[in-house]
Amino acid sequence: MKHRHLRSVIIFGSVVLLALMLVQGFWLNRVVNITERQFSHDVNLSLNAVAVDLAIESGTPIEVNELKSNFYFVPMHARINHSQLDDMIQREFAKRGLDLPYEIGVYAADRDTLVYGNYVRATLKKPELIADQSGSEELSNFAVYFPSRVSYLAGEMKIWLFSTVTLLLMVGFFAFAIVSLLKEKRYADMKNDFISNMTHELKTPVTNIKIAHEILSQSGGEKKPYLDIIDKANRNLEEKIDQVLMAASIEQGAQLKMEKLDLHEILKECAENFQVRIAKRQGELKLELEADHSEVYGDRALLIRAFENLIDNAEKYSIDQPKISLKSRSDKGQIELKVSDTGMGIPTALQDKVFDRFFRVSQGDRHNVKGFGLGLNFVRSVFKSHNGGISLMSELEQGTEVRVTLPLA
Known part of the structure; x- marks a missing residue:
């Protein structure tokens, strides 16, 4: 491959892959933002529904605070049944397909200390409410924490992550191919230079043999058959050398006349x-x-x-x-x-x-x-x-x- 063609291939391939990476990065960023917003929206709706049910008796205003991307706090200032809270949150999450583990914490409203905690494994099962009166007579708030939020979001975007990894592998393969191609091109150039130099060096003895043949041929005599053999072999060798030189010149992109x-x-x-x-x-x-x-x-x-x-x-x-x-x-x-x-x-x-x-x-x-x-x-x-x-x-x-x-x- 000629130098300018190889350079064109590298530039064109690099531009195409860069464009693909920019497009992939743009859409991956959009998908991440949409997935995060959807997750936050579903969690807010679920906790808001739970808070509404709990606030019916207490009459307290409803407010869901997203303190961190994986930590949500609901200030109820109400008496909370711990078992009932577990079941209500699990039921609301199951409605919206939030199939990931989470931790529930109930805090005393007056001193902001944890009075109840529970770790719930990932499940899409909708439990029935348990009539359990266990709980606290003091006013409480509750919070939900998602320890594996990142892995859950990654699972939701698996097709996009797969396409991104595939694209990165393609970029890596392209880079490896270009490096290998450049190395092969360098070896090919070295080989062509060697062939050209070698054939040029062979032209000198061939020319000398030709001159010597012409001088000896003038004497003729019994040596003529042997001189004819030398002449024929020399012409054949000269043709082969010219052919190799011409082939090398074409491969190296020499200007044609x-x-x-x-x-x-x-x-x-x-x-x-x-x-x-x-x-x-x-x-x-x-x-x-x-x-x-x-x-x-x-x-x-x-x-x-x-x-x-x-x-x-x-x-x-x-x-x-x-x-x-x-x-x-x-x-x-x-x-x-x-x-x-x-x-x-x-x-x-x-x-x-x-x-x-x-x-x-x-x-x-x-x-x-x-x-x-x-x-x-x-x-x-x-x-x-x-x-x-x-x-x-x-x-x-x-x-x-x-x-x-x-x-x-």
């Missing part, structure tokens, strides 16, 4: 370079260039190398006499080119992998054709950099057809 080109002329030039080699194997290379328009914008060197790779593969993977055809047609603003052969073909299960770097189709436990597995990966990179596409269809023992599309100039 775009110009208006006639694709038919390029195909004819590539075909001519292979005619002798194919003729030696008693094969045939046919050109069926039927496209009405064949001009494209592209990098001449890269396109020539890409098409040479396709023809080279078609020739190498043909077992007997290679029969290769190059066809073209134009339609809807693009030109389509087909490179077909009648070679050994590619298994269906492997056809999606042939464009991967370093992947090579093998038979049994050995590779039948020498190579690095860079050819088709390089070809795909070239056509992708030209806003084109490439696809492959193949059948074992029947041959392979590679289709390439490029936008017309």
Whole structure:
């Protein structure tokens, strides 16, 4: 991935996640406030109903004081039956679904000391009032305390808390993915730099061998067959080095030398370079260039190398006499080119992998054709950099057809 694309992905992903977190935080805050207000409202209604019932006989005014978010005090200044108070509060809480434990306290009104206390476990059961006369003849007030109010409110908002935790996990995963991606990008850059430096260093001895071959070739004689072997091997090595350099330059986003080109002329030039080699194997290379328009914008060197790779593969993977055809047609603003052969073909299960770097189709436990597995990966990179596409269809023992599309100039 190019640096600017990676930066764009990080910025866009960060903005989206930040927006989601702000929206989630806004709604979570609203839900917390609404849940707290609803809880306070239900408690006030319940205690007010209890106070009304208790005040019928005493005639004292009703007032529920929320001293803290989990502590409510009701100044009754009335005689309170302790058991009856327990049952009344439990009944009113059950009506409103307040299913959480609470503590009841009854205080002497004149000296403000606790004269009765009870802890009631969470229940939604509505008890019947017990005719119990236990209580105090002195005037009293009562209070209710909720020791587990926070956990109760959290339970009421569990779906919102779950979505918030999920979002935080997503943010954490995104951060981990970005760190891993940056680390992989750094390693990839180091690898590409190493490949580029190594191939550049190899160019020097290759050039020296070429110069030495030209000098020695002037003497001719019995050494000529060996010199021809050196020349062939050296040219093959030079092609491989150039291919690796070109692939690395494309991956690093090097600027292409775009110009208006006639694709038919390029195909004819590539075909001519292979005619002798194919003729030696008693094969045939046919050109069926039927496209009405064949001009494209592209990098001449890269396109020539890409098409040479396709023809080279078609020739190498043909077992007997290679029969290769190059066809073209134009339609809807693009030109389509087909490179077909009648070679050994590619298994269906492997056809999606042939464009991967370093992947090579093998038979049994050995590779039948020498190579690095860079050819088709390089070809795909070239056509992708030209806003084109490439696809492959193949059948074992029947041959392979590679289709390439490029936008017309």
